[in-house]
Amino acid sequence: MKTLILMAHPHVDNSYTQQFLARAAQIENVTWHSLDSSMPFDVAAERNLFLDHDRIIFQFPLYWYSAPASLKEWEDLVLADQFDTMNFNEKQLGLVISTGQPSDAYERGGTEHFGMGEITTPFQAVALKLGMTFLPPLIISQFAYQTDEEKAQLLIKYQRYLTQEPLNNLQVKITWLISRLNQLELDEATKQRVQLIMTELQNGTERLSDLQDTLALIKREGEIDG
Amino acid sequence: MKTLILMAHPHVDNSYTQQFLARAAQIENVTWHSLDSSMPFDVAAERNLFLDHDRIIFQFPLYWYSAPASLKEWEDLVLADQFDTMNFNEKQLGLVISTGQPSDAYERGGTEHFGMGEITTPFQAVALKLGMTFLPPLIISQFAYQTDEEKAQLLIKYQRYLTQEPLNNLQVKITWLISRLNQLELDEATKQRVQLIMTELQNGTERLSDLQDTLALIKREGEIDG
Structure with missing residues (x-):
């Protein structure tokens, strides 16, 4: 799976968030593409980039409850002339949105009045129109106030958002994490501890799988009885 | 009250809708301002225009579930540097949106999946943020397929949207219509018929006013008894 990040930010040099994400996105099969520095657009080139990737990410700071x-x-x-009537049902559309407000500001009754789901409706509608699968948005709230640990967690979450397939599946998430742990270069002592964690994770995954099988069995029996 | 129309359309010469609206907007205290032909923006001039008007209209064809x-x-x-934290609680924000789809396409369960209220959430949030009163959007569906009579009705509805104050009040609507009828230059026979209609409208308005007084009285009595 190939991922294209369409990053929209008019002043990216001043954005610690985007600079952090740019470093985090330097991984295989991920293309970072800055829209503001590509204007005026070469429409044919933009369409080729879009066609060449499977997961498209609209990434931006929230400006007036939308993208820049x-x-x-x-x-x-880009999504004009024929292109707007094509069906891209093997592609996915994700949003990575940074905000200067705490996350509870974007809930009904929060200080921004509307939920992030309502605010991002136009993008979900674009995905539906193009036949794309819409991924639950990844919201980054107040990056500047995050601790180093929160930033480390964000890095993992972001890299998963870019590359984990399918995105929302616990077993796939664990497999993804194990493959990442395997890629780390560690000293011997840390390696052994990481090995223990991985074994635990793997055991947990197997137990989870067993439980799901049991659950499916119970449901089927319930249907036969019912 | 002064009204500013901020019209966004990249190809206005091809738009019969916008040409029709431009003619309809040639009335007192209404300023027509084409954004696409004002780019790159003179930000100070745009801010002065905004400050100098009371009702601001964002007018555009729906492109990808948002404005162009x-x-x-x-x-x-324009809404940056200090300007974004000011309170414009004496100003109003209205939307005039044209669509190529029938109006029932923009309802939950319609072919476009989302309601126009959900789609326009970002604009309502802008109005709230700036302390402005948000007016119910005026949606123009499939202008090209409208009959002459429908277009005549649209013209009145649009002119009311631009100038009637307050917008959603039946009595004010009738007063607005009577003042418009008075401005018409008519032959004697038509004048007499229009005069009759105006008298009926005025009588109706007075009866409505009486009924509202009675209703208010009943409610007050109910509160005293309750």
């Missing part, structure tokens, strides 16, 4: 103008310009120009 | 990029660019640049 550059991303809208990209949508208006 | 030029309006977003206007928001990103």
Whole structure:
């Protein structure tokens, strides 16, 4: 699976969030593409990039409850002429949105009045229109106030958002984490501890799998009885 | 009351809808301002225009469930630096949105999946953020298929949307219509018929006013008894 990050930010040099994400995105099969520095758009080149990737990420700071103008310009120009009526049902659309407000500001009754789900409706509608699978948005709240540990967790969450397939599946998440742990270069003592953690994770995954089988069996029996 | 129409359309010469609305908007105290032909924006001039008007209209064809990029660019640049934290509680924000789909496409369960209220959430959030009163959007569906009579009704509805204050009040609506009828230049026979209609409208308004007084009285008595 190949992932394309369409990053919209008019002042990326001032954005610690985007610089952090840019470093985190330096992994295999992930393409980082800055929209503001690609304007005016070469529409044919943009379409080729889009076609060449499976998971498309709209990534941006929330400006006036939407993306910066550059991303809208990209949508208006690239998703036009025939392209807007094509069906991309093997592609996925994800959103990575950074905000300067705490996460509870974007809930009904929060200080911003509307939930993030309502605010991002236009993007979900774009995904539906194009036949794409819409991924639950990854919201990054107040990056500047995050501790080092929170940033480390964000890094993992972000890399999973870019590369884990399918995205929301606990067993796949554990397999993803184990493969990441295997890639680490560690000293012998740490290696042994990590090995223990991986064994535990693997055992947990197997127990989980057994439980799911049992659950499925019970449900089937319930249906036969019912 | 002064009204500013911020019209966003990248190809206005091809838009019969916007040309029709431009003619309809040639009335007193209404300023028509094309955003696409004002780019790159003179931010200070745009802010002065905004400050100088009471009712601001974002007017555009629906592109990807939002406004064309030029309006977003206007928001990103004009509503920035201090301006984004000011309170404009004496101003109103309205939306005039044209769509190529029938109106029932933009309802939950409709072919576009989401309601126009959900789709326009980001604009309502902008109004709330700036302390402005958000007006119920005026949606123009499939203008090209409208009959002459439907277009005549749209013209009245649009002019009311631009100038009637307050917007959603039946008595004010009738007063608005009577003042419009008075401005018409008519032959003697038509004048007499229009005069009759106006008298009926005025009588109706007075009866409505009486009924509202009675209703208020009943409610007050109910509260005293309860």
